[in-house]
Amino acid sequence: MTEGIGARVRDLIHQMYPGRAEKDIAELVGMTPDAFSRALNGKRGFAAVEVARLAELLGASMYWLATGERDPHEPVVVARHEFDRRTRSRSADWDAMKLVEDDVHLAYRQVNLPAWDQRVVPADPEEARAMLGPGAVRDLATRLEDVFGIDVIKIGGVPTALTMILAGRPVIVLGETGNWFYLNWSLAHEFAHLALGHVVADSHAPVDARLVDQQEADANAFAAEFLLPRTELLAIDWQKETARSVAARLWEWGVSTDALRTRLAALKCVLPAELSAALSLKTQTLLRRHWDGNTADDLITVRMEEAAARKFPLALRVAHIEAIAAGRVPKGTLAWMLDIDEADLEVDEPEAEYGDSIDVLAADLGLEVSGR
Amino acid sequence: MSALFIPDNTVLVNFARIRRMDLLRQLVGHRGQWCATVSHECDLSSHQPGLETIVEAHEIFGEPLVPETGQEHIDTQAIRTSFARPGEPKTKHLGEAETIAIILNRNIVAAFITDDESAARRARREGIVTYTTWHILKLAVKTRLVTVEEAWQHVIDLEGHKRRHPFLKEQDLFFMWCGE
Numbered sequence: 001m002t003e004g005i006g007a008r009v010r011d012l013i014h015q016m017y018p019g020r021a022e023k024d025i026a027e028l029v030g031m032t033p034d035a036f037s038r039a040l041n042g043k044r045g046f047a048a049v050e051v052a053r054l055a056e057l058l059g060a061s062m063y064w065l066a067t068g069e070r071d072p073h074e075p076v077v078v079a080r081h082e083f084d085r086r087t088r089s090r091s092a093d094w095d096a097m098k099l100v101e102d103d104v105h106l107a108y109r110q111v112n113l114p115a116w117d118q119r120v121v122p123a124d125p126e127e128a129r130a131m132l133g134p135g136a137v138r139d140l141a142t143r144l145e146d147v148f149g150i151d152v153i154k155i156g157g158v159p160t161a162l163t164m165i166l167a168g169r170p171v172i173v174l175g176e177t178g179n180w181f182y183l184n185w186s187l188a189h190e191f192a193h194l195a196l197g198h199v200v201a202d203s204h205a206p207v208d209a210r211l212v213d214q215q216e217a218d219a220n221a222f223a224a225e226f227l228l229p230r231t232e233l234l235a236i237d238w239q240k241e242t243a244r245s246v247a248a249r250l251w252e253w254g255v256s257t258d259a260l261r262t263r264l265a266a267l268k269c270v271l272p273a274e275l276s277a278a279l280s281l282k283t284q285t286l287l288r289r290h291w292d293g294n295t296a297d298d299l300i301t302v303r304m305e306e307a308a309a310r311k312f313p314l315a316l317r318v319a320h321i322e323a324i325a326a327g328r329v330p331k332g333t334l335a336w337m338l339d340i341d342e343a344d345l346e347v348d349e350p351e352a353e354y355g356d357s358i359d360v361l362a363a364d365l366g367l368e369v370s371g372r
Numbered sequence: 373m374s375a376l377f378i379p380d381n382t383v384l385v386n387f388a389r390i391r392r393m394d395l396l397r398q399l400v401g402h403r404g405q406w407c408a409t410v411s412h413e414c415d416l417s418s419h420q421p422g423l424e425t426i427v428e429a430h431e432i433f434g435e436p437l438v439p440e441t442g443q444e445h446i447d448t449q450a451i452r453t454s455f456a457r458p459g460e461p462k463t464k465h466l467g468e469a470e471t472i473a474i475i476l477n478r479n480i481v482a483a484f485i486t487d488d489e490s491a492a493r494r495a496r497r498e499g500i501v502t503y504t505t506w507h508i509l510k511l512a513v514k515t516r517l518v519t520v521e522e523a524w525q526h527v528i529d530l531e532g533h534k535r536r537h538p539f540l541k542e543q544d545l546f547f548m549w550c551g552e
Contacts, residue, residue, distance in 0.1 A: 004442065005442070005445075030412070044438065045408070045438035045439050045440050046438070046439065046445075047407075047408030047409045047411075047412055047436075047438055047439065047470070048408070048409045048439060048445060048448045048449075048452075048466045048467075048469065048470040048473075049408075049409040049412045049413070049463050049466050049467070049470075050408075050412075051445055052462050052463050052466060053463070055462075056462070062445065062449055062462075063446060063449065065445075066442040066445035066446055066449075067442040067445075067446065068442075099459075102462075103458035103459060106453065106456055106457075106458055107458065109453050110453065110454060110456075327493050327497065328454065328497075329454060329455065329490075330455050330457060330489075330490040332456075332457030332458065333457060333458055336457065336458040336459070342457075349493075350493070352489060352492065352493070352537075353496060357552075358507060358510050358511050358514055359514070361375075361483055361503060361507070361511060362511055362514060362515060364375040364377075364403070364483065365377060365399060365400065365401060365403050365511075366401060366403070367399065367401075367511070367515045368515065369514045369515060370514065370515070370516055
């Protein structure tokens with residue numbers, strides 16, 4: 001019997017619901033008081049669905065409830081946060097984030113991707129920029145994958161960026177947004193957490209707010225230097241800059257007016273009034289009014305669409321295609337990654353092979369078969 | 373070799389929907405068995421209109437098998453992972469996964485009856501023989517518990533003809549398949 005599960009469940013109940021009657025907990029997880037009591041005492045096993053409901057109620061993993069050991073497949077969280085500039089606090093819709101984390105985790109667990117090859121990621125933003133090469137910010141996600149082997153995912157419903165180690169691979173998860181400048185900042189910030197070695201060893205442990213604050217500050221400093229290098233900004237004579245020239249720079253750097261304004265203030269660069277006014281505009285407003293590079297093709301809209309597109313690493317998609325063809329996973333996860341209906345996904349699955357003839361099943365069941 | 377007849381809830385729902393739990397009872401006899409999570413799912417299904425008779429499964433399949441070891445629970449989770457889809461609740465597919473895990477861990481000789489193709493595919497990869505609701509209807513025809521015309525009506529009622537199985541696409545094909 002699974003008496004170990006019963007003991008762990010009982011311990012957690014005492015920790016989380018002290019004084020609460022066991023029959024109340026039984027009701028919450030859809031068990032009768034008698035069955036729950038017997039299960040807690042090791043006289044009856046727990047059904048899988050009961051363990052799943054208890055895990056959710058008690059905030060524990062099913063693996064831990066079943067074994068008392070940490071799930072070796074559990075994601076290692078590197079950073080998970082959202083900085084709200086208005087309230088100057090981190091906030092996040094944790095439940096929504098957990099759903100995204102679970103879905104992404106599922107996609108990695110269903111296939112066997114090689115673990116990360118531990119490529120060196122420099123903690124120096126300038127060195128990282130040099131390794132990524134010129135123009136990296138135009139397609140930063142792909143460049144991070146190619147150069148450092150960091151998987152980057154863009155998907156809807158993500159309230160905050162998330163970086164974790166899944167199946168031994170560093171994975172950055174970002175929300176879909178048409179604002180490429182926010183995307184670039186988020187990506188640079190998450191990349192910084194990896195480059196600076198920030199890892200939350202135990203995601204269930206209480207948050208050390210001071211440590212998190214320090215890591216956030218360090219990641220922001222890295223992102224600022226990575227996207228807007230100090231030496232490059234200080235080499236510019238800002239008094240001679242115009243709304244038009246700054247618009248061109250913003251386009252090239254892939255950052256927002258807000259980010260540039262904040263960075264220049266931090267570097268104590270004094271701006272002429274016209275420039276201050278320009279940088280108080282929304283990024284797209286400034287670009288559409290003052291950037292002269294927006295051709296008839298509307299490059300701004302093109303860049304928006306690129307930023308908003310769902311993205312999963314090619315290696316992950318290919319692994320799923322192979323696993324589907326081999327009959328190891330259903331098509332649903334790949335369809336989700338591609339944001340299409342499963343029925344529309346044309347990847348061949350093996351033909352179904354059912355059991356022996358019905359006559360054999362009939363014989364097994366002691367039934368007599370006759371012709372039609 | 374004699375085998376146990378172990379269903380998942382998709383099959384029970386189908387027989388309850390056509391109000392032929394009696395067919396399952398006659399076909400299964402004393403060789404039925406089921407697992408605890410499927411039993412839970414069955415009880416949940418019984419609250420849906422038209423599925424009230426599904427509770428007869430308790431008499432047909434008896435006391436459910438319950439995972440007894442941590443390993444059976446771990447295997448259940450791993451098996452569920454292999455055929456889950458993003459966005460699904462964590463309890464989805466647990467009945468099928470638990471059934472496969474218990475069959476494997478206890479070396480039970482069983483025919484697993486499921487209409488969840490992903491679960492069936494996983495079970496077959498593990499060497500477990502699988503059948504569907506449609507195979508059980510065919511068995512009912514071959515054992516003269518229903519006529520082939522009645523069985524076809526059940527296929528229509530369950531919208532089996534809209535599924536991918538070629539032998540369900542048309543009445544003639546179904547009749548031919550039942551005669552094989």
